[in-house]
Amino acid sequence: MNIYIDVTNLIQSNFMTGIQRAVSEFTTRLIRNEDINGMQIVLIKCVEFDQFMVLKKDKFYEFYAKEVGDKKSFESDVFIKVDDMCGDSVFLDIDAVWHNVFLRTELYPMLKKRNIKICTYVYDIITITHPYYTSNPNIVTFPAYILATLKYADIIFTSAQFTVEEMEKLAKKVGLVNKRNYKVVPLGGDFKNNSGKTGEIDPRAIQIVEKGKYIFAVSTIEPRKNYEILLDAFDKGLNDLGVQMVIAGRFGWNVEELKERIKNHPEKDKSFFHLEGMNDDTIRYLYENAYMVFFPTFIEGYGLATVEAMQYNVPVALSDIPVMHEVGGDYCDYFDPYNPLEVVEIVRKYLNNPNLYEERKNLLKNYQPYTWDQAEQDIVKAIRTQFSVHNVSVKCRQMVFLTARVDAFFDTLDFIENLMPFIEEIVVCCPEQVKDKFINKGKNRRILITIMTDEEVLAGEKLPDDHQQRNTFLRCKMLMSNRIDDVFIMSDDDYRPMFKMGLDVFFERGKYNAYFFHDLGEWEDGVKEMTSYDRGMVRTNEFLTKNGFYNLQYSSHMPQIIDKGIYKEMLREFPEILDIGVDEWSSYFNYAISKYPSKFRVLPYLTLGWPGHVSDWELKVDNKIYLFENYYENLYAPNEIFENFSEQYNSDIEKENVEKIRVFDEERQEHKNGKIIYENYMRKYNLKYRYAPSFIFEFDEKENRAKFYAPRYIQLGVNSWNKIPVILEGMSSADIKIGWSLSSIKGEEKKPVEICNVDYDRKKVLLAVRTPNEEQNLFFNLFYSINGAKFQVGKTIIAKIVKKNEREKELY
């Protein structure tokens, strides 16, 4: 199991207090205990939206656990996106991630779609409940983080039950009704000597100790910590009792008045002391020799300093608030944080009764702080318990097809028989008129072919007209038959295995593998013109989102394993699936993973030839492994990508497939290069002109006026397909078409090469711009036509067609 930990904010911080300390303690232990825990740690740093740098965890460990090396040494040149993360993994958020570029409201849904478990450690929600104690940026950035946690986290770790209660109160107020799983894991109280060597004790501290008894308080001086009450207590009684007051900590934000009061206090440096910049040894010395330690805070998430103080065998007094009781228990005294006289009374009580004082000190000898090792193990145990893999196996020996194409099926069958030896039976649902052909050709094969006809399956029901709806309807009806096994592989007649494989491709370590290739929420944006298939995807997206399911796209054009029981359950719960015509793959997998997340592993697809052509639609997943081919006959035609390869199975097919993959990847690489060039251009353009390049088409219906807005130039890669979005502004019911062309700067006639219909409901149009093979400068022309009128040139800009090395930038 992989555990991804985003430590962006820890490594960007220059100080080591509070959250930074906790992240360092947790992470170093998780790395150290990887083998024992059976959990592989992947440390990542957020670079930008959906882009993480993988950090060198050994260097990280050396720096934070042993204070060796520097932060630069953590960096690597390995970058990953969410889609690259392992299917069976956990995303553990323990850092101050609300500062991150990648908002959790965007990251967490992406992780959920991938069935990657989300575990978040929430230190407190003071920013929400007491925003006046927080700096302004946090007030704006924190809400997204906490709402995402409440909505999506599989386990929410907190340091105190108090925080759990506060979070549940908040969830109720904002209407987040989903059930949450909390685990209280207190922070460790065992602190190492951070300096690594015995430092000198500050002489001022020695003088204070020699002078006599003192009350001690340590933290950053900020409004929440309520130091005013200590000064009030000092002025109203503690000074008269002959007790000194020592406050150690730097001035924080919004404490100008208190700062003045401290600086100008009449007893300053006599019996009242404010110390800044003390080293750890001085602080330790002051703790050990204090008469009492006070924490008058108004609100805390935990109060790590409390735990620290209790270990020095010095009586501690805390604000009488719920979280302090949780941390201090019976070991501490409590006072009203608004009443300085209660502070005085506590001190007076002990001064007047030395026996009582000794009793309190003796009680503290029994105090055993929770350790960081215990905290780490609690987290590991919680993850293991929640997400353990069950040691189950399944029997899967059957494939199921829906097809009318006899030849195509039997061509594919040759591949299956030889490369998928665990398949013993294939059930084919076909029209009555081709049944005999299937039966005759299916004789004497290794695999038993069982035929069901459409008519048998439909049992008198009528098939829908739409292609997508028809397929879904038939498949769903087929599944009701007893002839279909409880677990089977669903496939189509053009999905061919490329290499020999076992069942572990589909079912591995107790889980079904679910292969996705896109996101239904983004699908519509990436297609130029809607086909029946695309309309089916739109319907599927609507169905899934309406019913609260995730919406990855699973029609990956490769065989996939199906649990019949779950499929039937889905059809019982949503019988309308048969009528509305959703994609049978995406509906099943998104439903199944939502209901039974522990049974599935979500992985990027393994299909070569989907898309058949890089220009067909915008790639989302950069799949690196191919085990299946989505066979397109036209790709084997002369002058096409696979023209020299065999279309039929032969004994050397696996060797051929290795070469086929190389050829396919080469073509994809040029397209990828084009993408890199386009992305670099966007970055550089933004840097130079201080706005990102974009294309906008504006139509004013009243004035019947259209206009294009475009950047000063565009840069595209040679021999690539580029999907250029054009944002639609204004609204219109007119019949509008826009088009583009690339023309020579020598002044050839301009006419649109490709035309798109404008649909204002979609808010943008994607132009699939194909570039020539050579580096050159051309004109990029944008055209429009309103209500069937002749196309007019709306805009012309320079298009720089470059290779990946981009030499033109020298001249321009």
Place this chain on the structure above:
Amino acid sequence: MNIKEECFEQIYEIMKMELAQKGEKMPCTKNVFLLYQTSRTYEADYLKIKILNNVEFFQAVYLLLFNRVPDEEAQICWMEKMETLENSEFQKQVLSSVRGSQEYVIKGSKLINYCLAEEDTKDNETKLSRKVRILNRLYPIYARLPEQLKDFMRKHIKKYVGKI
């Protein structure tokens, strides 16, 4: 499965109420707060912010592009203009200032769909093509020159050709 806007509205109201008890205010309006929650960090869509009033526009630009509230200095500097300048002029000036700042570069901020507001680079097609033709003819010579002469040539060609 996304978080509904109502949740963000609720949380805004909760924090606003808490701050009001101490006589303090939220650092931005609800509109701007909601816009921030649904935008990418360090990215501002001009089409979405251009419809805001001056006060909200000012808050939105800082929050969306710089991920922070405007500092006191900036508030004071722009306060008068916020009240006196008309919407489009105020927006132009604020964006010009923000886009010209080092912070825009350091943070990798992105102002998208801004070409709408850029001056119409009405087609200098003839000029463009002539300039490009000249450059294309000169490039083979340029490519063979030593580095110092390349620098020299670049400086002088830029003067003549200007920005494309």
